[in-house]
Amino acid sequence: MGLLTDFYNTVAKFFRPQEEIVDEASKSVATNRLKLVLMQDRTNLTPKILEQMRGELVDLLSKYLEMDKELLELNFEQEGDQVALMLSIPVIRAKDEEEIEKAIAEAAEKKAEEAVAEDEGSEEEETEETNEDSESENEDLEEEVAEAETVEESEVSEEIESVSEDMEVDANSEPVPTKTNSVKKVEKDLKESTKV
Amino acid sequence: MAGRVIVITSGKGGVGKTTTSANIGTALAKEGYKVVLIDTDLGLRNLDLLLGLENRIVYTIVDVIEERCKLKQALVKDKKNPNLSLLAAAQTRDKSAVNAEQLKEICDKLKEKNDFVLVDCPAGIEQGFQNAIAGASEAIVVTTPEMSAIRDADRIIGLLNTKEEITSTRLLLNRVRPNLIKNNEMMSVDDVVGILEIPLLGIIPEDTGIITSTNKGEPIVNDEHSLAGQAYRNIAKRTLGEEVPFLDLDEPKGIVAKIKNVFAKLKAKV
Numbered sequence: 001m002g003l004l005t006d007f008y009n010t011v012a013k014f015f016r017p018q019e020e021i022v023d024e025a026s027k028s029v030a031t032n033r034l035k036l037v038l039m040q041d042r043t044n045l046t047p048k049i050l051e052q053m054r055g056e057l058v059d060l061l062s063k064y065l066e067m068d069k070e071l072l073e074l075n076f077e078q079e080g081d082q083v084a085l086m087l088s089i090p091v092i093r094a095k096d097e098e099e100i101e102k103a104i105a106e107a108a109e110k111k112a113e114e115a116v117a118e119d120e121g122s123e124e125e126e127t128e129e130t131n132e133d134s135e136s137e138n139e140d141l142e143e144e145v146a147e148a149e150t151v152e153e154s155e156v157s158e159e160i161e162s163v164s165e166d167m168e169v170d171a172n173s174e175p176v177p178t179k180t181n182s183v184k185k186v187e188k189d190l191k192e193s194t195k196v
Numbered sequence: 197m198a199g200r201v202i203v204i205t206s207g208k209g210g211v212g213k214t215t216t217s218a219n220i221g222t223a224l225a226k227e228g229y230k231v232v233l234i235d236t237d238l239g240l241r242n243l244d245l246l247l248g249l250e251n252r253i254v255y256t257i258v259d260v261i262e263e264r265c266k267l268k269q270a271l272v273k274d275k276k277n278p279n280l281s282l283l284a285a286a287q288t289r290d291k292s293a294v295n296a297e298q299l300k301e302i303c304d305k306l307k308e309k310n311d312f313v314l315v316d317c318p319a320g321i322e323q324g325f326q327n328a329i330a331g332a333s334e335a336i337v338v339t340t341p342e343m344s345a346i347r348d349a350d351r352i353i354g355l356l357n358t359k360e361e362i363t364s365t366r367l368l369l370n371r372v373r374p375n376l377i378k379n380n381e382m383m384s385v386d387d388v389v390g391i392l393e394i395p396l397l398g399i400i401p402e403d404t405g406i407i408t409s410t411n412k413g414e415p416i417v418n419d420e421h422s423l424a425g426q427a428y429r430n431i432a433k434r435t436l437g438e439e440v441p442f443l444d445l446d447e448p449k450g451i452v453a454k455i456k457n458v459f460a461k462l463k464a465k466v
Binding site: 025026027028030031033034035037038041042 | 384
């Protein structure tokens with residue numbers, strides 16, 4: 001579990017105050033709230049969209065990692081003219097190869113089902129309907145996000161996927177250089193593990 | 197002579213646009229430059245009060261635009277400094293009484309015979325704001341270290357960035373309270389500059405002297421002993437291109453307090 005030790009070091013580096021620290025200076029509360037609200041003002045990314053994006057990232061990462069979904073943090077940070085998407089995930093443990101393959105297969109199956117459901121037209125089961133709904137919503141979302149010249153989800157997902165894969169192979173996966181202009185890096189802060 | 201037209205704006209009301217206009221204008225005039233202040237806050241004029249000129253106003257900017265008087269007739273000279281004059285806003289009309297082109301024309305005329313034309317912008321991002329920035333080539337964004345003021349300033353900066361004519365946008369951080377910053381209860385100058393990311397023109401400490409100076413209709417730059425007055429004089433110098441260091445509002449104690457705070461936080465985590 002040297003992998004987790006390495007990530008624990010990363011934690012120390014990027015440690016940020018958590019909610020349980022009650023006497024957090026009101027100044028930093030203000031700064032953080034303001035940064036978030038300005039990001040929304042500047043990009044038209046609404047809290048709803050951010051929440052949706054967060055949800056999709058959780059789904060994706062769940063394939064590879066067992067994590068504390070409640071504590072996952074998704075934030076934008078401004079560095080000069082560029083915007084960085086900061087993702088902080090408290091990892092409980094990394095899944096093993098078998099589990100990952102299983103998760104990927106499941107996801108592929110689900111996707112195939114959806115495609116079939118779409119072809120079949122209007123008479124689907126309730127669950128499939130929901131899937132389709134959420135997918136079309138996602139498409140809308142993608143358009144909107146791309147319009148705002150910020151983060152196009154699918155690309156973010158790609159990035160994160162590659163990060164996760166790196167993690168399986170190489171424990172030193174640090175901030176990954178990205179292909180997109182808007183997303184400069186995706187950093188992963190790994191917080192305390194319950195099974196170190 | 198082609199003077200500089202500088203708009204003083206903020207988005208949010210009550211952060212000190214008018215006080216800033218009056219003080220920078222007065223300070224520049226004291227340096228020997230010819231300055232005209234334009235109050236574009238139609239219906240809510242106040243610049244005249246801050247300069248103590250409220251009893252001398254005969255014609256307003258609307259009278260000029262509607263050609264009831266010459267531009268020169270509407271300029272009210274300052275009591276103390278003949279270099280400084282005011283073009284007052286109309287109190288009985290609203291923002292729709294003038295348009296951006298008319299205001300630009302006035303700015304263009306005034307800059308021919310003056311070194312500086314300072315435009316005091318109304319709060320908001322509507323017509324009044326569009327009018328005020330129409331003739332300007334530079335902008336000073338006034339804000340305070342409060343979330344609402346900073347958010348509005350960010351919006352204003354975004355709007356100013358879309359206007360090609362405005363080549364310089366600088367930040368004036370008003371009502372800074374070093375004591376609160378020391379205790380991490382107020383955003384620091386660095387925090388605000390880091391968020392808004394425009395060059396800093398000046399920092400004005402909170403100063404109760406501003407209240408008495410407004411009461412008297414006497415800009416605080418005329419008070420040689422006031423810290424805020426000194427800060428405004430420095431800003432005027434920086435506007436003229438001089439390099440003046442920022443007032444040191446953080447005493448060394450501030451750093452110690454910060455370190456203490458860090459330790460306190462670490463302790464809380466352990």
